[in-house]
Each structure stands twice: as structure tokens, then as C-alpha cells.
Amino acid sequence: MTAVQPGGLSRRGLLAASGAGAAAAGGLSAAMMLTPGHAGATPEQAADSPAERRYDFRGEHQAGITTPAQDRMHFAAFDMDPRASREDLVALLQDWTSAAERMTDGRGAGSLGPLSGPYDAPPDDTGEAIDLPPAGLTITFGFGSSLFGGEGSGKDRFGLAARRPAALERLPHFPGDNLRQQLSDGDLCIQACSDDPQVAVHAVRNLTRIAMGRAHLRWSQLGFGRTSSTSDAQSTPRNLFGFKDGTMGLRGEETDAIDEHVWVSSGADPLAEWMTGGSYLVARKIAMRIEPWDRSSLREQERVVGRTKAEGAPLSGGTEFSQPDFAVKGRGGQPMVALDSHVGIAHPSHNDGVRLLRRGYNYVDGNDEMGRLAAGLFFIAFVTDPRTHYIPMQTKMSRDDLMQEYVQHVGSGLFAVPPGAQGDRYVGRGLFA
Numbered sequence: 001m002t003a004v005q006p007g008g009l010s011r012r013g014l015l016a017a018s019g020a021g022a023a024a025a026g027g028l029s030a031a032m033m034l035t036p037g038h039a040g041a042t043p044e045q046a047a048d049s050p051a052e053r054r055y056d057f058r059g060e061h062q063a064g065i066t067t068p069a070q071d072r073m074h075f076a077a078f079d080m081d082p083r084a085s086r087e088d089l090v091a092l093l094q095d096w097t098s099a100a101e102r103m104t105d106g107r108g109a110g111s112l113g114p115l116s117g118p119y120d121a122p123p124d125d126t127g128e129a130i131d132l133p134p135a136g137l138t139i140t141f142g143f144g145s146s147l148f149g150g151e152g153s154g155k156d157r158f159g160l161a162a163r164r165p166a167a168l169e170r171l172p173h174f175p176g177d178n179l180r181q182q183l184s185d186g187d188l189c190i191q192a193c194s195d196d197p198q199v200a201v202h203a204v205r206n207l208t209r210i211a212m213g214r215a216h217l218r219w220s221q222l223g224f225g226r227t228s229s230t231s232d233a234q235s236t237p238r239n240l241f242g243f244k245d246g247t248m249g250l251r252g253e254e255t256d257a258i259d260e261h262v263w264v265s266s267g268a269d270p271l272a273e274w275m276t277g278g279s280y281l282v283a284r285k286i287a288m289r290i291e292p293w294d295r296s297s298l299r300e301q302e303r304v305v306g307r308t309k310a311e312g313a314p315l316s317g318g319t320e321f322s323q324p325d326f327a328v329k330g331r332g333g334q335p336m337v338a339l340d341s342h343v344g345i346a347h348p349s350h351n352d353g354v355r356l357l358r359r360g361y362n363y364v365d366g367n368d369e370m371g372r373l374a375a376g377l378f379f380i381a382f383v384t385d386p387r388t389h390y391i392p393m394q395t396k397m398s399r400d401d402l403m404q405e406y407v408q409h410v411g412s413g414l415f416a417v418p419p420g421a422q423g424d425r426y427v428g429r430g431l432f433a
Helices: 011-023 030-034 086-104 199-211 254-260 272-276 290-294 300-307 342-346 391-400 400-406
Strands: 072-080 138-144 188-194 215-228 281-290 361-367 373-383 407-417
Touching: 030 300, 072 199, 072 281, 072 373, 086 138, 086 199, 188 199, 188 281, 188 407, 215 254, 215 300, 281 290, 290 373, 342 391, 391 400, 400 407
Parallel strands: none
Antiparallel strands: 072 188, 072 215, 138 188, 138 407, 215 361, 281 373, 281 407, 361 373
16 A cells, blocks of 8 residues: 555545545546645635635644634633643643644644544544535634642642743632533633534544543533624624624734733743743633513613614714714713613723723523523633733623623633744643743
8 A cells, every 4th residue: 555644635635535546546646645735825825715714723823813703613621630640731732733733724633534544443533524624723722720730729730830820810700600610610721713613523522532531521612603803804793682792802903902912922921931922711601691682672782782783883873883982971861872881891991991802602502491592602802911801891790781681601711822833842832841
């Protein structure tokens, strides 16, 4: 047999090679069979369609942060096995890096691929994405505070306690939280985003399989219909309440603002210089009370949000991207945009100017035991420091936001996202240097 490695083919290339081989053995040249899909292509070169879009896994920053938000997401949190060593953790990150680089390139998770390797052994890729293109897959990794020891136990399992970032503490319990431990925290996290849901699921499934014996899945969440825009080229989507969401969020094109509000700068934390170029990922599962919302009047809905449902313009006037004017008075001398509306509470002018880069998604988990829709928003934001950019804002929102009557936070997590893997390094290498 030749040295052809199906794992080196793009998924579409593998399907083509398999079919053609059955029809006419030898009809394909070895050169054609060995050509990886989109190898060396930049995102722009491969961006003729969302399905063919490909983002490089390696770079100064991890992909999946300022990358234009894809349509689907699979988020997963993991716990390290109690018996795992520091060497096991490093080996896992190395294996995850290799697999992630391959999958974002449109190839199988392993070097052999789903249809090759020893016939009596499990394939090194699960195969459900064989005929699917890269679909803009990005895979982003993060570290939870429990990975660094402490959390009440004081046990430094991996010798990382001295390198714990000061900003990486478990998020506080906010007023109104009804958190479920099985939907919160974790030693590690993976955010896989794609324009094809099966590609995102394939990525998390294979990374979970690779982790077997070293880490196990703690909780996960599927998301659809992005609820934010991370590029000026994207229109503002609507959430399950029917309103445009994330109008004021940061866009990737705002490079100066991204540097200020998203990336961790050198010198920001002397104990965690390894985080330079990284960010902090806030994950919150927010259950939405769909049925009460659907029974409320349009006037009430717009008063709660502070924007029109049609265009998303502030109630003080203008268009979607007009700044709300909190001084404009309406009926009874009350502000047209209430200060305790969602817009009023979250606006940067009322939060010391801080801004978030949001990458949230809608979710529907079927229905609950009362027959109500189990649905909501899986909120994800990237910030330079959660102590200044998320905790103060969320404290106010959970206490005073009119929206609180219609939502409840049921899951929570904070993760340190290291900078991108460059050269031949694995993701998170700086933490172990």
C-alpha cells in the first residue's frame, strides 16, 4: 500500500477519494489524493461561501474571539481526572492542539482519519464530518480557576498555583442567580463555533474522545442563531425575545477598542505574564421566561429593553446605532429610555466606559416538566479583566435591570483564555514555561 494518509486529506477530499477509488482504482493520481483541502489558504481566499471558509488555528490570538461570529456553537467544560498528573495535562493540551489544527483545516482529528488505521482498532476520527467542508470552524481553549488549585481545597494538583492570574477567581453569586453546579465552572473549556452545527459537534466530540483517561466532560451546551455581531460586515441578530441583541457590542474592526477591552496587555499581571495576548471568557447560561414574555404587551417589552422591536433604535429616537439619550422625557416627564431598562443599565456611559466583545447564542433544550419551553441565551463575552469589565456591570443588572423579571441565570463559568499557539507550540505553552 502507498503512504497515502487519509487523515491528511480534507474531509471533502477524503469522500471524493473513497468514491473514486471504488469506481476506478488508480484513476486518481497520488498527488491529487494527498492534497489537503485549502492548505495555505487565508480566510479571505477561502471565503467564497460560509461552508468553504477556513480560519487558521495558529496566530497571535486564539481564533473564535474577534473572528466573525459563526451561526452555531458547541461549548464544553471539562474536569481533569483526579489521577491526572501535570505531564498528563501538558500531553492533553498538545494532543488537543494537534487535533484542533487539523479539524479547523477541514481534516480529520487524527493523522489516520476515520476510514484508515488498524482495522481492529477504533479510528482516530469519529467520521460524522467526512463529507463536510471546514465551515468556518474555530476552536478556542480556556483554563478555569480550579485548574490552578485552591477553590477551598488548597491542593495545587498541577503546580500552577503560583501562576494563577489574579483576575481568575470564581464569579461571585449575583442577586437573582439560581445556578446549577452541573452547568457551571470546570478545569478547562472549549468553545467550538462553525457555520455547520455538525462540524462544531464533531470537534467537541473528538476532543472529548482524545481527553479520555485524562479529563472528562463536565457540562456542555449547543447554541444556534448567534445573538451578537463581531464584525461590521454582520447584521445585528435577534434573540428569542424577538429583539436585536448586541447592538453596542465590540466589533473586530475596532482594533484600538479591542486592545483596550479584550486582550490582556503585557504587565497587566506580573504573576501571569503568560496571559499577554489572551483574554477572559465569561460564560453564563441565561434561561428566558418565554411564556410570560410572550403574554406581555409590545409597550412593556420595549420599555424593558429600551429599544424599538422593529428596528432596534433607542426609544429616545434615531436609528439602531444612534446613542440613547437618557435626558429625553416622555409621558409624565419620565425618561423615554428608562435608566433601569436593559439598555440603560448596560450602556457604557453608566459603566465607566467598559465594553464587552460578545459571542452569545440562542439555545432550546426542549421543554421542562411543566411544558414550558426550556430556552434562553448562552451568553459568552471576552474581556480584558472580569473584575472591571463584567462583575460590576452584572452586579447592577442582576439587581436593577427590568429584564430580570423575564430571565434567570442558571449556569456560570469564567475561564482564562491564553494567547494563540504560534510556531510549533501548543496552546497554553506559556503557562508551563
